[in-house]
Amino acid sequence: MKEFFAFVRKEFLHIFRDVRTLLVLVGLPTVLIVLFGFAISTEIRNVNVGMCTQDDDTAITRLMEKVDRSEYFTYVGRYDSGADVDEAMRRGEIDAALIFSDDFSAGLMRPGGSEIAVIADATNPNNASMEVMYLSSIVSDYFREDLETAMMSMPQASSSGQVVPNLRMLYNPQLKSSYNFVPGIMGLILLLICALMTSVSIVREKETGSMEVLLVSPVKPISIVFAKMIPYFVISCVVLINILLLTIFVLKVPIAGSFFWMILVSVIYIILSLGIGMLVSTLVKTQIIATLICGMIFMVPVMMLSGMLYPIESMPEPFQWLAQVVPAKWFIEAIRKIMIEGVPVRYVLKEIAVLTLMATVIFAVAVKKFNDRLD
Amino acid sequence: MDSIVIDSLRKSFHEDLPPAVDMRSVITIPKGELFGIIGPDGAGKTTLFRMLATLIRPDSGTASVEGLDIVRDYRKIRTMIGYMPGKFSLYSDLSVRENLEFFASVFGKDIEANYSLIENIYCRLRPFEKRKAGRLSGGMKQKLALCCSLIHSPSVLFLDEPTTGVDPSSRRELWENLGELRTSGMTIVVSTAYMDEAGRCDRVAMMKSGRFLAVDSPADIISGFGARLLAVRSDEMFRLLHDLRSLPFVRKCYTFGDMHHVILNDDADLSAQAGYGSDAAAIASILENRGHSGVVVKDVEASLEDCYMNLEEK
Numbered sequence: 001m002k003e004f005f006a007f008v009r010k011e012f013l014h015i016f017r018d019v020r021t022l023l024v025l026v027g028l029p030t031v032l033i034v035l036f037g038f039a040i041s042t043e044i045r046n047v048n049v050g051m052c053t054q055d056d057d058t059a060i061t062r063l064m065e066k067v068d069r070s071e072y073f074t075y076v077g078r079y080d081s082g083a084d085v086d087e088a089m090r091r092g093e094i095d096a097a098l099i100f101s102d103d104f105s106a107g108l109m110r111p112g113g114s115e116i117a118v119i120a121d122a123t124n125p126n127n128a129s130m131e132v133m134y135l136s137s138i139v140s141d142y143f144r145e146d147l148e149t150a151m152m153s154m155p156q157a158s159s160s161g162q163v164v165p166n167l168r169m170l171y172n173p174q175l176k177s178s179y180n181f182v183p184g185i186m187g188l189i190l191l192l193i194c195a196l197m198t199s200v201s202i203v204r205e206k207e208t209g210s211m212e213v214l215l216v217s218p219v220k221p222i223s224i225v226f227a228k229m230i231p232y233f234v235i236s237c238v239v240l241i242n243i244l245l246l247t248i249f250v251l252k253v254p255i256a257g258s259f260f261w262m263i264l265v266s267v268i269y270i271i272l273s274l275g276i277g278m279l280v281s282t283l284v285k286t287q288i289i290a291t292l293i294c295g296m297i298f299m300v301p302v303m304m305l306s307g308m309l310y311p312i313e314s315m316p317e318p319f320q321w322l323a324q325v326v327p328a329k330w331f332i333e334a335i336r337k338i339m340i341e342g343v344p345v346r347y348v349l350k351e352i353a354v355l356t357l358m359a360t361v362i363f364a365v366a367v368k369k370f371n372d373r374l375d
Numbered sequence: 376m377d378s379i380v381i382d383s384l385r386k387s388f389h390e391d392l393p394p395a396v397d398m399r400s401v402i403t404i405p406k407g408e409l410f411g412i413i414g415p416d417g418a419g420k421t422t423l424f425r426m427l428a429t430l431i432r433p434d435s436g437t438a439s440v441e442g443l444d445i446v447r448d449y450r451k452i453r454t455m456i457g458y459m460p461g462k463f464s465l466y467s468d469l470s471v472r473e474n475l476e477f478f479a480s481v482f483g484k485d486i487e488a489n490y491s492l493i494e495n496i497y498c499r500l501r502p503f504e505k506r507k508a509g510r511l512s513g514g515m516k517q518k519l520a521l522c523c524s525l526i527h528s529p530s531v532l533f534l535d536e537p538t539t540g541v542d543p544s545s546r547r548e549l550w551e552n553l554g555e556l557r558t559s560g561m562t563i564v565v566s567t568a569y570m571d572e573a574g575r576c577d578r579v580a581m582m583k584s585g586r587f588l589a590v591d592s593p594a595d596i597i598s599g600f601g602a603r604l605l606a607v608r609s610d611e612m613f614r615l616l617h618d619l620r621s622l623p624f625v626r627k628c629y630t631f632g633d634m635h636h637v638i639l640n641d642d643a644d645l646s647a648q649a650g651y652g653s654d655a656a657a658i659a660s661i662l663e664n665r666g667h668s669g670v671v672v673k674d675v676e677a678s679l680e681d682c683y684m685n686l687e688e689k
Binding site: 009 | 425429431449450453454456459460462463464466468469473476477478480481483523524
């Protein structure tokens with residue numbers, strides 16, 4: 001045991017002597033969380049809206065006031081024609097516009113009704129569809145209230161036969177994108193630190209030749225490798241706590257479910273990632289290859305196939321199958337369920353079982369592949 | 376008792392290449408011997424060391440270290456040998472002291488227990504204890520590596536080219552240290568590309584193309600040289616080499632330091648033919664006739680390097 005702790009101590013010394021790498025390890029998650037939490041946001045804000053109408057109409061003015069009051073939109077001004085709106089959009093003055101048909105208010109009372117065109121700059125399709133959605137919901141809200149007041153004054157009219165959709169966004173009522181990204185970033189960062197750093201640090205010993213000396217010692221080679229995992233396990237736990245603190249106190253995402261189970265799932269995932277790092281280190285001989293494998297070959301599936309950026313359900317079937325073997329997919333799903341939905345642990349048992357199985361298999365293969373000779 | 380027995384070991388890394396190590400006989404190294412392996416780069420020294428240190432498995436043949444088989448009992452062997460690879464392989468980002476402590480504890484020992492063994496070597500490193508190993512000079516690095524491979528008091532020590540890239544005075548010190556270690560009964564196997572160092576060994580193996588060409592004490596190897604050797608110098612060394620090689624009674628001529636060494640044919644008897652006092656005087660006059668100035672010719676004793684150069688011929 002004394003030998004083992006000498007190894008662990010040595011690994012910590014390596015890490016603390018390399019202050020820059022340590023800073024990157026601890027700093028990167030912080031930067032990513034802040035970036036994804038604030039800067040990279042799929043929410044829309046400060047959208048400039050223009051309006052085009054031929055006549056002065058109090059209903060339209062009141063509607064535009066309502067639009068302006070919402071936190072998403074700013075009312076910029078009135079344009080005389082569709083061509084002017086187009087021009088303003090090209091100049092970048094407005095991102096969206098409402099065009100009202102002629103004789104708007106009067107048309108409302110006629111059987112044919114009136115028309116509003118909602119126009120949005122679809123250079124960014126995601127933003128455009130959200131702008132259109134939000135704008136039309138403001139418009140329909142407005143007219144529903146308006147009509148209800150109108151109907152109050154006319155008691156003989158009944159409001160029967162009207163379907164009013166009542167929308168509710170569960171678990172994330174404000175539609176904050178950080179609810180989606182935090183589990184994703186956890187999946188990404190923990191894999192990066194554990195797999196990349198362990199494999200590089202084992203392969204470095206091979207590259208510098210010190211592995212040769214270590215192998216010719218009574219220490220079981222496998223404990224050399226386990227000793228390398230411990231410091232990175234500790235660092236991963238620190239990073240995990242760091243991410244959670246940032247999530248709760250800076251991004252204000254509450255942990256809806258059990259804290260204990262969330263930590264446990266994360267620890268299983270960390271161990272799994274350490275196993276991946278060890279497996280990589282048994283297969284490659286240079287640090288560059290280890291970095292490339294962990295940095296490129298593992299990162300891309302994690303980003304694309306884990307459900308972090310794109311929903312797995314809408315992918316072509318082969319990709320859905322591929323996604324099932326990406327460990328991050330199961331981790332992110334489990335964390336989303338516990339952290340955001342707050343479900344009891346029995347609904348996450350499947351994910352926990354899959355992660356545990358993956359960890360066992362990877363460790364078994366890595367230990368089997370581990371060579372305590374040079375050839 | 377034999378400390379190491381090598382029996383027709385063979386290791387080849389690629390089918391198309393000749394084997395890196397191809398021992399064709401049995402070599403035994405008794406306990407407490409300082410055994411030197413000399414040979415040029417690519418002779419197979421490192422591969423042989425790695426096989427004996429249980430790091431790679433031979434394709435065929437067997438070897439034992441302290442009576443233990445290098446393939447079957449590799450775990451036990453690893454507890455009793457010290458191995459110092461040719462490439463500096465300590466931790467550059469750890470200090471001298473930390474390196475030593477680490478390697479001691481890897482073997483479950485502490486520095487104090489075997490300090491007497493490394494005292495003579497480590498005293499030179501003491502002033503730099505806090506310095507990072509990566510910032511030591513080449514000689515210091517090798518001394519530290521030697522200390523680290525000795526700290527657990529191994530019964531067999533393998534040193535792969537410990538003096539490569541080390542200045543002459545550090546080389547001498549290192550060999551003095553090895554001489555002291557031998558008195559403690561440790562078997563030491565050391566490889567080197569420097570012929571002058573091999574003279575300090577009890578026995579020397581000359582290695583070439585994966586094989587031991589000769590295994591004997593340095594004195595016996597030299598006495599077995601069995602040919603007359605002359606050292607020749609003139610003001611035009613390059614032309615001299617050609618001229619010497621063109622002489623019919625010269626079997627071989629090669630550059631050796633600032634002289635050319637000439638091996639004469641066994642049956643050459645120049646002094647009798649031309650009436651000179653010696654072969655040396657005869658050659659000197661031939662060379663002067665060919666327009667060489669500042670000619671010096673003298674009889675010399677063969678060195679290990681001369682022996683090595685001639686072994687290659689066989």
